[in-house]
Amino acid sequence: MTMDVFLSADGTALEKVAHHSVKDTVAERFATLIASGVLSVGDTLPSERELASAMGVSRETIRGALLILSTKGIVSVVQGARTRVISTDVGTLGLSALSDGRVTDYTLEDVHDARMTIEARLAPLVAARIDDATIDRLSDLIKTQEETVGDPVRYLIADREFHTLIYRACGNAVFSDLAAMLYSYLLDHRRRVVAQPGAIETSITDHRQIMTALIARDGAALADAFGVHERRIYDTTRALLGASS
Structure with a gap:
């Protein structure tokens, strides 16, 4: 146990x-x-x-x-x-919330706004509390992600580990779980997005910017990097949904 x-x-x-x-x-x-x-x-x-x-x-x-x-x-x-x-x-x-079948109850806009808010709150906590071992593990995960280009499922497994590991570093179990839950919404659409040419490579570039802020223990830079990444997720998912309608 x-x-x-x-x-x-x-x-x-x-x-x-x-x-x-x-x-x-x-x-x-x-x-x-x-x-x-x-x-x-x-x-x-x-x-x-x-x-x-x-x-x-x-x-x-x-x-x-x-x-x-x-x-x-x-x-x-x-x-x-x-x-x-x-x-x-x-x-x-x-x-x-997912296993009860409520995964589709929230709009893309609501999830985006909530995730932007939570990650902005997490950023200074994570920057102040993250340890070297976690940073090393995150660096290893980026290397793993680089090996998944062309494999959306494997990439998203590594991507979720990357984000949830950062969330856990904030030191607040409620914030961590809430951020992880928000991350998990609309992942079925994210699978289709990251299957597009260049999408995984672009996402990894965003992750490297997040890593730069983490290594510097710079909360403001981390919030900015989170924001850039989440806005890209929002824009690409919205474009996919628009094309599907």
């Missing part, structure tokens, strides 16, 4: 109650990707090695998480073949 530990403003430990093992947590991450539409029935998952790299855990943990999903009838795990999604009914796994 594990418990996530955060730091409060005065540096004291702030714990978020979470009686989950690491594999349970990873299983929930997969469930969120399924509930949000990044992964659909019939999709195959990247290899265990690729998933372990993207999520920063061992292949054994990935295997355990997939076994949890398999026993619930969400994925099919066959020896010698890629794991395949066979159901989008994730039940109570993942973010509740």
